Amino acid sequence: MNPALLGLITIVAGVGGCIGYFYFSNQILDKVIFPATGPDAGRNINRANMVRPWLFLFPAMFALGLYLAYPVFETLRLSLTDRDQGGAFVGLANYQQMAAEPKFWEALRNNLLWLIVVPAASTAFGLLAAQLTDRIKWGSIAKSLIFMPMAISFVGAGVIFKLVYETRPADQNQIGILNAVWLQFDGGFGSFLMLQALPTLILLSFAGIVAYVGWIFVRPIAESRQNGGGAGFVPLRLFVGVAALYLVYLSLTSLIGVFTFDYPYGEPQTWLTIPFWNSFLLMVVLIWIQTGFAMVILSAALRGIPEETVEAAIVDGANPFQIFFKIKVPQIMGTIVVVWTTITITVLKVFDIVFAMTNGQWETQVLANYMFDKLFRANDWGVGSAAAIVIMIMVSPILIWNVYNARKEMK
Amino acid sequence: MDNIAGSKSSLGWVVNISVVLLVALWVFPTFGLLVSSFRTADQITGSGWWASLFPSEQTERFRANDPDENRIERDGLFVVEGNIFEENGGSGDIQSWGTSSRAVDAYKPGDVADLGDGETFSVDAAGNYVWSGNDEQISGRGQRAFVTAVSPPEFTTENYVNIMTSGDSNDNMAKAFFNTLTVTIPATIIPIVVAAFAAYALAWMDFPGRAILIACVVGLLVVPLQLALIPLLKLHVGVGIGKGYLGVWLAHTGFGLPLAIYLLRNYMVGLPRDIIENAKVDGATDFQIFTKIILPLSFPALASFAIFQFLWTWNDLLVAKVFLIDSTGQTTVMTDQIVNLLGTRGGNWEILATAAFVSIAVPLCVFFAMQKYLVRGLLAGSVK
Incomplete structure (x- = not known):
């Protein structure tokens, strides 16, 4: 059958079926099972009203259960069995096999990098864009242009950025803009400014921000020691503190690298094959897409800030930077966390970008692509499911946090 | 806040320039692909897309027409005449020319080059050339000429025609386009219907376990x-x-439901309680309340979710790859076909760029037309 016709029939059958189901199940409930007539009319109406919510809910709950809840457990089961042995229970053998593969650790390492860089950069750019566009006349046009990549598929974005990173031999015109820009650098003063001074600035400010955030987390511990009171979440705070310390150390050591590195001026680079850095070039694609999302949400939050607080700060003589960092940012911290976690979830599931641009070659593997590789190329369902479970485990803190917040909000 | 004394920022132009830079950075990559899709293969590999936006100066080698066939005798000399652009393609305004590769800009348009022993060659600004000499000189191969011309930006829609009508099933996007459409429309409509009823129950009906169900949906x-x-x-x-x-319709329905229920429930909870209670007092059943009051009032939320689901299913690769595309390849969708093209046609940017833009164009139109609803949905959909 022609797929378009099949599609049309499916729409009619699906929509008609749903509406028919709801209509007739309600009719049957009211007229046949618990009729609102006769001696038990009142009791029947109450009974019908107790059953009715479940009629409304049933199709959705059924689909959710079958398509999302059941697979979680089934995948967990599959990760403990071996397909080649007819689905026999093999304990943690799949996990052991996975842990023995360097490709898995590469994927995990890259995923952690993605988890740090993409949400941070998207949120930062989004905040910057939101703050700047709110102050200018053509702000809404600027916003919708920055927001536009949201509509573009990961695959389409992959093609767009492959053109940006395209490499041609040295004796031909470069058609990728990154190489065209790169060939402008010749080791002179401009190169120093862009390739050494600017990265230094970025690294230093990154280290500064990380140190500040780490300090915010660790400070309550120090204070509670003085006050003698107990600080909640001590392990979490300590963990964040240690992680921040590590990141600061990392950025300071790479600062040395910036000055000792011997830049290959004048040679076009095949960007996507440079190990370690190519992961960042792939992250750029996702940052490019997600910044618009962060901007839209943060811009709404910025507008929701009571003007009195800003006015009071101005009267007290605060400069624009103080107003932004000390008055505005603390008030929208909740929204920033929401944006951050939402992007984090997207990052954990990122598959298409890596699949389309490098397919995990040149050390760019990520977990979702690793899993796809195992499932559909190596046909190893056990290890593939184990990798899926690892993704699930990484998502679950956010899942619990979201459920906790939603419940708190409903009360 | 501009009306507050002292808040008039002296940094106004800095802000403007920063935003211009930011927007340029965000638009440039897409714009580059769009421009590339309107250039021929030779143009794309010859120069960066940014160069095509300005009149370009190019030096190319031409050869005059074969003298043995085209020469005519005039005043005792043999002459070959013609137009460089008509014979070799291209167009432009000639800036300079030469007859040797060592001095490609030796002459101005209209100059006459003396090639020795009375043999002459001249080119004017429009590309008309005259080559004259004796019988022996005007024979063999045509005279070489190096012409530096400034040609205006040149674009073509040929790529789009090619990719939609190509006989090669790997290149032809028309089929994939319709396949994508076939996946997308039912996968957008069906979850809305299912979710709307569930959202109504979760928002306006009282029953034990409601809070737990909502928590499950959030999870x-x-x-x-x-x-x-x-x-x-x-x-x-x-x-x-x-x-x-x-299979792919069912899968998309299942995967889209949590967001649909969450968005719609959040919206429906905010509807005024009075309307619903009045309707109940007047004897309306839940089914009537839902279809006659809730659904029409929830239109903005329905539109928000519809856009999300449309963008998500249109742009999806993973679900289609797993649940739809079989070994025959008859049911391939655009995202999948582009990935395949990246493998087989990695360097053919005229095909890649055009294919990508065919798939990007529809979501972009939807995006710009219904941005308001998309933003509203985003604001409601991010878990607070």
């Missing part, structure tokens, strides 16, 4: 669909659906 919002691939594929094969449209 399922973030479950990675990677977990669902193998169990559901097994299930689909087990019940006989196999790989195909029905």
